[in-house]
Amino acid sequence: MKSMFLSESRKETQVHDFNPQSWLQVERGKLLKLSSYSPSSIESLIKVLDPPILPYFKPVDYVSVLAQIHEELEQCKPEEKSDRYLLQYHVFRGLGETKLLRRSLHSAWKHSTTVYEKIIYGTWLRYEKQGEEFITDLLSSCGKCCRELEPVDVASEIPTGASVPVCENSTSSNVQEEATMVSFQIGEEMVICERCKISSLSIPFHTMLNGPFTETNLEVIDLSENGISAAGMRCIANFSVTGVLAGNGLSADFLLEILVFANKFCCEKLKEACDRKLASLVCSRQDAIELITCALEENAPVLVATCMQVLLRELPTCLGDEQVVKFFSNVNKEQQYAMVGRAAFPFYSLLSEVSMKKDPTSEKTVRFVEKMVESVVGASQKQIAYHQLGCVRFLRKEYGEAVRAFNAALSSGHVYSIAGIARVACLRGNTVLAFEKLTSVISSYQPLGWMFLERSLYTNANRKLEDLDMATELDPTLTYPYMYRAINLLKKQVPKAALDEVNRILGFKMALECLELRFCIHLVMENYDLALRDVHAILTLAPGYRMVEGRVEASKIATLLSAQVDKWSSADCWMHLYERWSAVDDVGSLSVIFQMMETDAPKGVLYFRQSLLLLRLNCPEVAMRSLQLARQHACSEHERLIYEGWLLYDTGHCQEALLKAEESIAKQRSFEAFFLKAYVLADSGMDPSCSATCISLLEEALKCPSDRLRKGQALNNLGGVYLDCEKLDLAADCYTSALKIRHTRAHQGLARVHFLKNNRVAAFEEMTQLIETAKSNASAYEKRSEYCDREQTMKDLEMVTRLDPLRVYPYRYRAAVLMDSRKEKEAIAELTRAIAFKADLYLLHLRAAFHEHIGDLQSALRDCRAALSLDPNHQEMLELHKRVHNQETITGFDTM
Numbered sequence: 001m002k003s004m005f006l007s008e009s010r011k012e013t014q015v016h017d018f019n020p021q022s023w024l025q026v027e028r029g030k031l032l033k034l035s036s037y038s039p040s041s042i043e044s045l046i047k048v049l050d051p052p053i054l055p056y057f058k059p060v061d062y063v064s065v066l067a068q069i070h071e072e073l074e075q076c077k078p079e080e081k082s083d084r085y086l087l088q089y090h091v092f093r094g095l096g097e098t099k100l101l102r103r104s105l106h107s108a109w110k111h112s113t114t115v116y117e118k119i120i121y122g123t124w125l126r127y128e129k130q131g132e133e134f135i136t137d138l139l140s141s142c143g144k145c146c147r148e149l150e151p152v153d154v155a156s157e158i159p160t161g162a163s164v165p166v167c168e169n170s171t172s173s174n175v176q177e178e179a180t181m182v183s184f185q186i187g188e189e190m191v192i193c194e195r196c197k198i199s200s201l202s203i204p205f206h207t208m209l210n211g212p213f214t215e216t217n218l219e220v221i222d223l224s225e226n227g228i229s230a231a232g233m234r235c236i237a238n239f240s241v242t243g244v245l246a247g248n249g250l251s252a253d254f255l256l257e258i259l260v261f262a263n264k265f266c267c268e269k270l271k272e273a274c275d276r277k278l279a280s281l282v283c284s285r286q287d288a289i290e291l292i293t294c295a296l297e298e299n300a301p302v303l304v305a306t307c308m309q310v311l312l313r314e315l316p317t318c319l320g321d322e323q324v325v326k327f328f329s330n331v332n333k334e335q336q337y338a339m340v341g342r343a344a345f346p347f348y349s350l351l352s353e354v355s356m357k358k359d360p361t362s363e364k365t366v367r368f369v370e371k372m373v374e375s376v377v378g379a380s381q382k383q384i385a386y387h388q389l390g391c392v393r394f395l396r397k398e399y400g401e402a403v404r405a406f407n408a409a410l411s412s413g414h415v416y417s418i419a420g421i422a423r424v425a426c427l428r429g430n431t432v433l434a435f436e437k438l439t440s441v442i443s444s445y446q447p448l449g450w451m452f453l454e455r456s457l458y459t460n461a462n463r464k465l466e467d468l469d470m471a472t473e474l475d476p477t478l479t480y481p482y483m484y485r486a487i488n489l490l491k492k493q494v495p496k497a498a499l500d501e502v503n504r505i506l507g508f509k510m511a512l513e514c515l516e517l518r519f520c521i522h523l524v525m526e527n528y529d530l531a532l533r534d535v536h537a538i539l540t541l542a543p544g545y546r547m548v549e550g551r552v553e554a555s556k557i558a559t560l561l562s563a564q565v566d567k568w569s570s571a572d573c574w575m576h577l578y579e580r581w582s583a584v585d586d587v588g589s590l591s592v593i594f595q596m597m598e599t600d601a602p603k604g605v606l607y608f609r610q611s612l613l614l615l616r617l618n619c620p621e622v623a624m625r626s627l628q629l630a631r632q633h634a635c636s637e638h639e640r641l642i643y644e645g646w647l648l649y650d651t652g653h654c655q656e657a658l659l660k661a662e663e664s665i666a667k668q669r670s671f672e673a674f675f676l677k678a679y680v681l682a683d684s685g686m687d688p689s690c691s692a693t694c695i696s697l698l699e700e701a702l703k704c705p706s707d708r709l710r711k712g713q714a715l716n717n718l719g720g721v722y723l724d725c726e727k728l729d730l731a732a733d734c735y736t737s738a739l740k741i742r743h744t745r746a747h748q749g750l751a752r753v754h755f756l757k758n759n760r761v762a763a764f765e766e767m768t769q770l771i772e773t774a775k776s777n778a779s780a781y782e783k784r785s786e787y788c789d790r791e792q793t794m795k796d797l798e799m800v801t802r803l804d805p806l807r808v809y810p811y812r813y814r815a816a817v818l819m820d821s822r823k824e825k826e827a828i829a830e831l832t833r834a835i836a837f838k839a840d841l842y843l844l845h846l847r848a849a850f851h852e853h854i855g856d857l858q859s860a861l862r863d864c865r866a867a868l869s870l871d872p873n874h875q876e877m878l879e880l881h882k883r884v885h886n887q888e889t890i891t892g893f894d895t896m
Helices: 020-027 039-043 062-075 078-095 098-110 115-128 134-141 174-179 195-199 203-210 230-242 252-264 268-280 285-297 301-312 322-330 333-340 344-358 363-374 379-395 399-411 415-427 431-444 449-456 461-474 479-491 495-506 512-524 528-541 554-562 570-582 586-597 603-616 620-632 637-650 654-667 671-684 691-703 708-724 728-740 746-756 760-773 778-787 790-803 809-820 824-835 841-853 857-870 875-894
Strands: 181-186 189-194 220-222
Touching: 062 078, 062 857, 078 098, 078 344, 078 379, 098 115, 115 301, 115 333, 115 344, 134 637, 134 654, 181 195, 181 230, 189 195, 189 230, 195 203, 195 230, 230 252, 230 268, 252 268, 252 285, 268 285, 268 301, 285 301, 285 322, 285 333, 301 333, 322 363, 333 344, 344 363, 344 379, 363 379, 379 399, 379 415, 399 415, 415 431, 415 449, 431 449, 449 461, 449 479, 461 479, 479 495, 479 512, 495 512, 512 528, 528 554, 528 586, 570 586, 570 708, 586 603, 603 620, 603 637, 620 637, 637 654, 637 671, 654 671, 671 691, 671 708, 691 708, 708 728, 708 746, 728 746, 746 760, 746 778, 760 778, 778 790, 778 809, 790 809, 809 824, 809 841, 824 841, 841 857, 841 875, 857 875
Parallel strands: 181 220
Antiparallel strands: 181 189
């Protein structure tokens, strides 16, 4: 959703208007000598938009918020837990933690206490997992039934009603029964009923037929004006005797007629039977739309919940139906409660998220977010809803309403909303006010990267760069500072420095906008091969991506650039892939595979290779898509089973992945099938004594035909198993063999062998060779740091942090060194530096231990609780939490 929230460009950050003539020349295939361009001409292809105001919950101290949620979960009532997990979801959404937010939604669903919550959270989970439905089919093919997110059985979730009055005068005498017959006249027809049975349907009937009223002594009672047909009355009479709504093919209209009558005469059992019978007839969106309004009017809870489930299971497509949108956005408070119970906030949160993803400026989005605002309970929900409303209003250029919403969020404690207030102030010409507001925030709170980034928008060029440098120091994951600095360098006609700047972030974060910027820089440098490489990477990550502010399809640019570079044969492609794979050039490898897709090479294998590279680049969702494509393009049954095994393994289903591998081997012995089975066994930890089996499987794999890329990986893995078994010479042989076929990563394993043989110098040299060879070498520096003296270790770990600030080991090591030197404050500050932009269990665990060590039990307990929000089952964390909690309890008792 980030790309949807690009703010309006202003003169300060927007460079010159798009030059259609210069781009048309590129479109026509006439790639110009951009090196001779003036800075303004370069800028015609490259613009810096203000960074987006994210419509997410972004507390200044997310650790404290997570800790508070964890504490409340331990103490709150069962029916309140799902709300706490929803708040946790919003925290993780703001942090960009996809796996964690899904787990929070799953917990909210699991702890739902009403049918409405189960429907809403189940729908939300399915929406988050769009495109993964095939996993259920794969599990079924392994004999595992996955019912977790199947439709809720609404009828069984909503309990039956209380019993209704029974006639006190009924006897077994036929004469008396005959005497208690009563006829109801409806138009020209008579419906004969048993007075006692009819009177037992409700108190009003009982009073009318047995009380001090005229009807009590009548044998014929006229019901013509009560909205019931003769057929309907006959059905009711039959129900009064049998307790069942009998009759084949009872239509919805007929049942609605009875339902309205049952409501009018307070016939609770009849009403409930109609409610459930009608619910069983709801099969489609149209059924649900037609019945839900009447269901609300007649208070039919099973029918309402069933209609809601049918509508929500069609998200997001049902929001394209104006009838559905109108209904969801126009219900009053009473109808809303009947529709979703106390789950109005999660319901409208879900609808708002879905609608914003499709079109954040649409009228329906506004209506849903406003309904979310109306349903808030508590300060946290108010912060979330009002900030989101502010973002939507801002995008719609409704600046007065946007400021009011942002102010409401800010007054509730959502400091990040100051960004929206400042943007509006600047658009209204009050840049000084915008600057002052951000300066006030920076001085009032623990400074965060986004604060300096926002303030940079309202300063002169020199101060702007200072603020952006500070933003990067505090949060190196923010893309805007790198892009601005790179473009600033391009303006100064220093493209090499601009390239280095954008490469800094692309070294650890595959951001599409940064890849596009690098493509432009390569055009400036007339390096069309590398420009094409970046476009191929973009198309791999997002096949429908449009470049140059969305004006041109990336695929079209790729076609134009292809005409400027040498054509590769299939053999050339394999050679280049081998070279790039060996150099650990993952983006370059992606580009080669993209080109190979256009040849007659087997697509299944290529998509599989693509998925491996995407996992290395930390793009798991795109990797999953590539694996699905590999499965679709498999050339044989045994190959398809292999890809299914990897899909199951990557989604945590290890046992089922093994079954797929074994099934594939049974059909045909192949390298990939043996490799898959060995990999899953070794990595899943399912059986600690399986090393011999893994060795045997990898040896079998190496006997099967394959290319050197995969054989190098198998040899590397085999070396790892031998290392685990302490068979160092055999491990060294495997790593050496892998290096002979240029599997560069084997340097790391061989270095480990040298280290275990007490040869640290050889280990260091081995890792140095990897660093010199590999393009992506943050992990190589990190591993080499284990084989150095302390001074060199610190240098290597600083390099790791520079190359990939998301790697947590360097922060932990530096903090431990500081703690050993009794520099407790500096040690905690080192961890805090990383925690500010990365929610990591191990960083929080270590900081909690440091706080415990210095006697700051409250801070230790806070970190423990936040860490357990990340992983509730982490054993060491649980033990530390218990210990700190006990200490804090004792300390608190002593001070009383």
